[in-house]
Amino acid sequence: xxxxxxxxxxxxxxxxxxxxxxxxxxxxxxxxxxxxxxxxxxxxxxxxxxxxxxxxxxxxxxxxxxxxxxxxxxxxxxxxxxxxxxxxxxxxxxxxxxxxxxxxxxxxxxxxxxxxxxxxxxxxxxxxxxxxxxxxxxxxxxxxxxxxxxxxxxxxxxxxxxxxxxxxxxxxxxxxxxxxxxxxxxxxxxxxxxxxxxxxxxxxxxxxxxxxxxxxxxxxxxxxxxx
Ligand code: AMP
Numbered sequence: 001x002x003x004x005x006x007x008x009x010x011x012x013x014x015x016x017x018x019x020x021x022x023x024x025x026x027x028x029x030x031x032x033x034x035x036x037x038x039x040x041x042x043x044x045x046x047x048x049x050x051x052x053x054x055x056x057x058x059x060x061x062x063x064x065x066x067x068x069x070x071x072x073x074x075x076x077x078x079x080x081x082x083x084x085x086x087x088x089x090x091x092x093x094x095x096x097x098x099x100x101x102x103x104x105x106x107x108x109x110x111x112x113x114x115x116x117x118x119x120x121x122x123x124x125x126x127x128x129x130x131x132x133x134x135x136x137x138x139x140x141x142x143x144x145x146x147x148x149x150x151x152x153x154x155x156x157x158x159x160x161x162x163x164x165x166x167x168x169x170x171x172x173x174x175x176x177x178x179x180x181x182x183x184x185x186x187x188x189x190x191x192x193x194x195x196x197x198x199x200x201x202x203x204x205x206x207x208x209x210x211x212x213x214x215x216x217x218x219x220x221x222x223x224x225x226x227x
Contacts, residue, residue, distance in 0.1 A: 007032065007085040007214050008105050010092070012183065013113030014175045016120040016168075018200035022113060023089055025204055030215040033081045037074060037090035041065065044073070064093060064178070071100040078104070085215055095181050109214070110186040111207060114196040117172060124168045128157040 011026075013019035027034045041059065044052030051073055058065050074091050092098040101107065126139040130150035137144045137157060145151050161167055186192040193210060197203040 005108075006083075007087075008108050009086070009214075010088045010107055010110045010186075011113070012110060012179065013115070014120060014172055014179075016124040016172075017113040017115045018203065019089070019113055021200050022111075022204055022207055023087070026087060026207070026211065029208060029217055030085070030211055031218050032085035032087055032215060034087050034089060035074070035077060035081065035091075037070065037088075037093075040073065040077060067094055067096045067100070071097055075100070075104055092182055093178060095185050098182055098185050107186070107189075107191055110183075110192050111210075112183060112192055112194040113203060114194045115203075116198060119198045120172060121165065121168055124171075125159070125163055125165050127163045128159055130155060130157055 009032075011019060011023055013022075023034055023036075026032070041052070041055050045056055045059070046052070051069060054069060055065050064070075070091065070093075074088070074097075078086070088101075092101055098107075123140070126141075128137045128139065128144070128148070129135065130137075130153065132153060132155060133150070135150060135152075144157060146154075148157055149155070150157060183192060195203050195206050195210075197206075
């Protein structure tokens with residue numbers, strides 16, 4: 001396959017949709033740069049850059065960074081990647097961000113992970129802890145022997161506020177309200193590709209097959225860490 005153009009892609013999906021896993025698999029299989037707005041912000045926070053200091057106040061309150069700051073940060077970073085295929089993650093989160101991005105380049109494809117609300121809720125509320133010891137259980141991967149009880153002390157398990165169904169529902173609703181206009185924006189442009197399913201291991205092969213038509217693959221020998 002001859003790849004003529006550099007791919008300009010975006011990946012979207014709510015928390016708990018498996019976006020992190022799918023993104024890391026994409027990076028492992030294909031030769032492209034992955035740019036995550038959250039990672040970039042955290043890096044700026046750590047280095048205490050001007051943007052980092054401003055961003056902290058918003059992140060600490062669970063708010064979005066203002067569009068102009070966020071857009072400047074991302075577009076500046078993208079300048080360094082102009083010779084590569086790239087995949088944006090976490091950006092754009094609003095229509096003004098998407099519009100600003102459009103002014104500098106044309107997005108070819110938006111990979112949208114479409115996982116049912118109930119599945120995500122199930123995943124995100126699966127964590128239970130034993131407050132006394134800090135032991136962590138996950139109802140899917142390492143459930144306690146008896147529902148709701150610590151294996152060793154037999155004391156009751158609790159959920160962190162963040163993991164409680166009502167908090168998770170709120171978070172997912174907020175994500176949906178915020179992101180829907182962006183999804184609609186890309187749907188109208190005809191570049192939205194949705195991948196639906198309840199398991200990351202079933203969604204991944206579809207994403208992989210789709211990207212094979214657009215990107216060169218890294219040989220898995222090359223991708224493997226050197227011994
Ligand atoms: P994330 O790791 O993607 O959840 O990002 C962590 C935090 O960074 C978010 O809660 C926002 O406060 C901020 N953030 C990340 N991406 C953006 C964006 N595109 N626009 C505004 N704020 C963002």
